[in-house]
Amino acid sequence: MKDIKSIKKELNSKNDFRKKHTEAVVKVAVNMAKRYEIDITKVRIAALLHDYARNFSNKELIKIVKNNNIEIDDWEKELPNLLHSPVGAFLAKKEFKIEDKEILNAIRYHTIGRPDMSLIEKIIFIADIIEPNRDFPGVNLIREKVKVDIDKAVILVCDFTIKYNIERRRIIHPNTLLTRNKLLKGEY
Ligand SMILES: [Fe+2]
Numbered sequence: 001m002k003d004i005k006s007i008k009k010e011l012n013s014k015n016d017f018r019k020k021h022t023e024a025v026v027k028v029a030v031n032m033a034k035r036y037e038i039d040i041t042k043v044r045i046a047a048l049l050h051d052y053a054r055n056f057s058n059k060e061l062i063k064i065v066k067n068n069n070i071e072i073d074d075w076e077k078e079l080p081n082l083l084h085s086p087v088g089a090f091l092a093k094k095e096f097k098i099e100d101k102e103i104l105n106a107i108r109y110h111t112i113g114r115p116d117m118s119l120i121e122k123i124i125f126i127a128d129i130i131e132p133n134r135d136f137p138g139v140n141l142i143r144e145k146v147k148v149d150i151d152k153a154v155i156l157v158c159d160f161t162i163k164y165n166i167e168r169r170r171i172i173h174p175n176t177l178l179t180r181n182k183l184l185k186g187e188y
């Protein structure tokens with residue numbers, strides 16, 4: 001596995017316009033990792049690489065998925081903008097030699113979520129949406145919630161994503177609904 005320094009060097013050399021977002025996600029995610037007392041290095045790597053494939057064109061993403069038999073579901077086939085997550089996880093393994101399942105899953109599911117996410121996955125899923133450059137009604141509520149109850153914060157992120165897609169009449173990936181349902185289940 002490459003170390004953080006060389007990962008950062010490679011990301012910088014790409015002069016990524018997502019750099020600002022990525023740096024902010026790293027900061028927020030590391031803070032959360034400290035609060036929840038989990039492996040900061042793993043969280044840092046997942047945050048650094050979560051949007052590695054974000055700037056690729058849809059055409060490029062589809063090509064990488066096909067050429068490498070990356071497993072995607074039928075909904076992801078319909079929604080090429082989601083493909084930067086599975087492609088990012090694939091490249092994290094291939095180019096950065098990351099084998100750690102939790103890091104790879106955190107990258108793989110950062111956009112759609114999945115029921116039974118690990119703590120690292122939850123942290124990246126949330127940090128992506130609440131980093132300081134994000135501004136939408138309700139974002140502060142999530143920022144507060146995450147300090148006391150990470151699962152409730154995940155529910156709020158799902159709420160945001162679902163509403164966002166409804167307002168734009170877009171398909172909602174079922175994982176986001178399943179994640180929300182699973183976490184809500186114990187609440188009644
Ligand atoms: Fe992303």
Ligand SMILES: [Fe+2]
Nearest residue numbers: 021050051128
């Ligand atoms: Fe992101």
